[in-house]
Amino acid sequence: MNLNATLFAQLVVFLILAWFTMKFVWPPIMKALDERAGKIADGLAAADKAKTDLAHAEKKASDELRKARESAAEFRSGAERQVAQLIEDARAEGARIVNAAREAAEAEAAAASQRAKEALREHVAVLAVAGAERILRKEINAQAHAELLTQLKSEL
């Protein structure tokens, strides 16, 4: 083993190589590593944010759904009430029409029977006069007996 000037040459080379690494190798690699670490951190944060956003959206959606369900139920009960009202109204209207018709029919029937009675009275008076004519076999003055006939008519 011999010691010689190689030692100092090696020392200088050693320092130059270390300087080169410090200058040109280390910074870009560390920069890339740090940037990647930052990117990963950002990605994780974004994932977390997306998760909370999703939870929010889900909550919102279920709220909306619940609201929609409530308003639908409201609509339905309103419609049911309206339908019941309509049916009620229609039923009342029908009853009213039926009553009116019955009343009209009754009034008409009463008028008809009255007219029949009138006609019958006329006929009875004529028949009575004719009968009395025949019974009396004599002419009866209609004018002279009008009062009597009217009285007879009204008694029928």
Added chain:
Amino acid sequence: MAAEHAPNASEYIVHHLTHLNSLGHKQAALVDWSVFHLDTLFWSISLGLLAVLILARAAAKATSGVPGRFQAAVEILVEMVESQSKSIVHGDRSFIAPLALTVFVWIFLMNAMDLLPLDALPNIWSWMFGVAGHDPHHAYLRVVPTADLNATLGMSLGVLILCLYYSVKIKGFGGWMHELFTAPFGSHPLLYPINFAMQMIEFVAKTVSHGMRLFGNMYAGELIFMLIALMGAAWAGTAGSGLLWLGGVVAGTIWAIFHILIITLQAFIFMMLTLVYIGQAHESH
């Protein structure tokens, strides 16, 4: 290797352990500051450039989007270094963390040269040397820079300099001086020299053990690969040499697989100790 006669075991290993230096022959003195190990410099600088260019390529293409496999692999590495440095060094890490990354990748690549076939690159080199008109016998080449004490001590010396720099930067020169003389035993004039001596021993021990640990592991690993290669080279057509050759194959496989662990572990240990020592410079006693 030699064309005329096959080298004996000792020659083979000595040849493999001889550096290609600026002298052209083996350095005689233990320490000679005028000599360079050309092979260590070539391979460590080439692998260092390869390391930073691979990393720079990943850095240039890095996006914060979905990463490709290459980018993800580099990112795993960067994250590992970043988390280690974060837990060890408390303070500004804009230079220390990239330093640790460079140390790990670079040392791993230099250690990984051990996994190449032992004779492959030296043989190519000796062929080139011969073609160039030189004696191929003297074409020395060692391909594992971290099995050269100069390389590992050079790097641990770099760590020491950074430790001193950060000590002064964090604590101020006065604060650091105060610590040098009052830690670890306490503030008393009689204790000043002892404290200072302890601190000096600590610095030297840290730096030397830091460099020596990596060097020792890689040198020993390389040596074992050479011994295994000698087993394989014993093939001579006889039953006994056949068994040796088979043993070489088995042992080479096992050692190479184990060495994958060692080269990674040693690179990791060097990086961690770099962080620990610089981290200590950030903390006051």
